[in-house]
Amino acid sequence: MFDGIEFAFAETEQGELVSCTATIHVKNRSHPVVITEYMVECKKNTDPWNNMPHRMLRNRTLCQASRVAFGFSGIQHEEEVIDVTATVSPMPAEPLKKIAAPKAEEASKPATDDGGLAPTEPGKTKAGSPQAELETLCVTNGHTFNTLQKFGEESGNIPDASAMTGFAEVPTDVCKRLLRAQAGLLKGLELVKK
Numbered sequence: 001m002f003d004g005i006e007f008a009f010a011e012t013e014q015g016e017l018v019s020c021t022a023t024i025h026v027k028n029r030s031h032p033v034v035i036t037e038y039m040v041e042c043k044k045n046t047d048p049w050n051n052m053p054h055r056m057l058r059n060r061t062l063c064q065a066s067r068v069a070f071g072f073s074g075i076q077h078e079e080e081v082i083d084v085t086a087t088v089s090p091m092p093a094e095p096l097k098k099i100a101a102p103k104a105e106e107a108s109k110p111a112t113d114d115g116g117l118a119p120t121e122p123g124k125t126k127a128g129s130p131q132a133e134l135e136t137l138c139v140t141n142g143h144t145f146n147t148l149q150k151f152g153e154e155s156g157n158i159p160d161a162s163a164m165t166g167f168a169e170v171p172t173d174v175c176k177r178l179l180r181a182q183a184g185l186l187k188g189l190e191l192v193k194k
Helices: 047-051 053-070 078-087 130-140 145-155 172-180 182-193
Strands: 002-011 017-026 033-038
Touching: 002 053, 017 053, 033 053, 047 053, 130 145, 130 172, 130 182, 145 182, 172 182
Parallel strands: none
Antiparallel strands: 002 017, 017 033
């Protein structure tokens, strides 16, 4: 669906780089996606940033614009990965344990992160389906369909999320994509939940 990209740089009168704007044209959209990244927010004191500031800012802008235009999640520029792991979530001392499915009595308890609405009724998703796997992942981590729906709407990762009423309606290919990016999905759900 990609239909072209344009970059525009903004500089001060003294020629200092201020920002880079990417305009991505997508065939099925009436308006292009326009994203601006600012030098003061992106620049690092490294050789690439000091020697090739225009190229580095263009690359950072391309990453962010692509995420927005095409709903990519879980994709980060290598500098962003370093920033996130260094400042937000250091690696745990021991390996992460696999999350077990909730016991029957726990799964039937209503979740409360969305005003007391309970998760999708058991049995609405077909056992063993990607939708059931997505539902189990969300519910075992304290999220309801409403949280997933809000995440899908805000991030653009679930097309037509606002029209859906439960996990069973999430398209299989979308479920598989979200399940492949579990860590990013769970972080996104936590941010939406706050």
